[in-house]
Amino acid sequence: MIGGVDIGGTKIAVGVVDQQGHILAKKECPTEVPRGFDHAMRQVAALLVQCVEQSEGKLRGIGIGCAGPVDRVTGTLGNVNNLVGWQGGNPLEVLAREFGVPAAMENDADAAALGELYWGGGGKKTRFLYVTIGTGIGVSVILDGKVYRGVDGCHPEIGHHILDASGPCCSCGVRGCWESLAAGPAMVAWLRENAPAAYDNRHLSAREICARAEDSDEWARRAVDREAYYLGLGLANLITLFAPETIVLGGSVMKSAHLFLERMHEVIRQNCRLVPAHRVEISLASLGADAGLIGAAQVWQHRFERGGG
Numbered sequence: 001m002i003g004g005v006d007i008g009g010t011k012i013a014v015g016v017v018d019q020q021g022h023i024l025a026k027k028e029c030p031t032e033v034p035r036g037f038d039h040a041m042r043q044v045a046a047l048l049v050q051c052v053e054q055s056e057g058k059l060r061g062i063g064i065g066c067a068g069p070v071d072r073v074t075g076t077l078g079n080v081n082n083l084v085g086w087q088g089g090n091p092l093e094v095l096a097r098e099f100g101v102p103a104a105m106e107n108d109a110d111a112a113a114l115g116e117l118y119w120g121g122g123g124k125k126t127r128f129l130y131v132t133i134g135t136g137i138g139v140s141v142i143l144d145g146k147v148y149r150g151v152d153g154c155h156p157e158i159g160h161h162i163l164d165a166s167g168p169c170c171s172c173g174v175r176g177c178w179e180s181l182a183a184g185p186a187m188v189a190w191l192r193e194n195a196p197a198a199y200d201n202r203h204l205s206a207r208e209i210c211a212r213a214e215d216s217d218e219w220a221r222r223a224v225d226r227e228a229y230y231l232g233l234g235l236a237n238l239i240t241l242f243a244p245e246t247i248v249l250g251g252s253v254m255k256s257a258h259l260f261l262e263r264m265h266e267v268i269r270q271n272c273r274l275v276p277a278h279r280v281e282i283s284l285a286s287l288g289a290d291a292g293l294i295g296a297a298q299v300w301q302h303r304f305e306r307g308g309g
């Protein structure tokens with residue numbers, strides 16, 4: 001069995017899966033970023049021990065998916081936006097040493113993409129993009145079964161391609177990135193800025209806005225329409241650039257996908273003229289809430305058993 005550790009800014013999911021990606025045991029804990037990297041690793045190790053005991057098998061290795069930027073080869077964390085103060089920490093080293101097994105790590109979007117491709121019915125597509133839309137936007141490009149790497153093995157930051165240079169400031173320091181226009185917080189920010197003063201701004205979140213839109217709230221509907229437009233525009237760019245076989249959409253915002261899909265497809269049709277966009281299959285992620293954890297375990301299998309680089 002394979003251990004999986006999915007490290008995000010809010011929570012860390014830990015578990016063990018079998019060779020087919022079925023979860024045998026799982027636990028989670030809040031990330032508690034201010035308590036530091038070492039504290040988090042102690043929590044992770046304790047939870048993984050519990051999962052291993054519970055599933056009564058032998059741990060062969062540990063796969064890790066982590067919010068980026070990370071150095072997937074050395075395992076060192078970069079300056080991660082929502083893991084402030086953890087830079088230089090190395091989950092790969094800590095967990096491999098602690099459990100005495102080989103470990104492998106990827107950026108969390110690449111991890112989720114590998115899980116979806118090999119264990120989520122991706123059907124071993126050769127030109128495969130995975131897009132996760134939640135607090136941020138992450139994209140993984142998988143070509144011929146291998147994760148596409150940039151220079152020095154870096155993960156390309158497609159969620160930060162610029163759609164509107166006069167758009168809102170992004171967390172990365174640039175204006176009008178796809179993430180600043182179409183991630184969950186962008187819906188909230190737009191509604192706060194544009195709705196009339198009398199509009200009830202309390203407890204706004206992407207999920208709440210989607211719920212209000214279904215309740216025929218006019219301003220929430222506008223926010224949803226704008227979200228669908230920018231989702232479609234970013235995807236149209238990806239289709240023009242890669243003309244992939246398949247794009248799989250995941251992440252928390254996509255839990256309300258039914259609100260966006262029609263408009264999103266319309267925007268894609270309008271903006272993709274030179275590639276066979278109608279042949280690109282766009283589907284929703286099938287691994288659901290455990291996609292990050294299952295994907296993390298697949299990172300290990302991909303590296304050590306499939307010979308993935």
Ligand SMILES: [Zn+2]
Pocket residue numbers: 159160170171172173174177179180
């Ligand atoms: Zn950005």
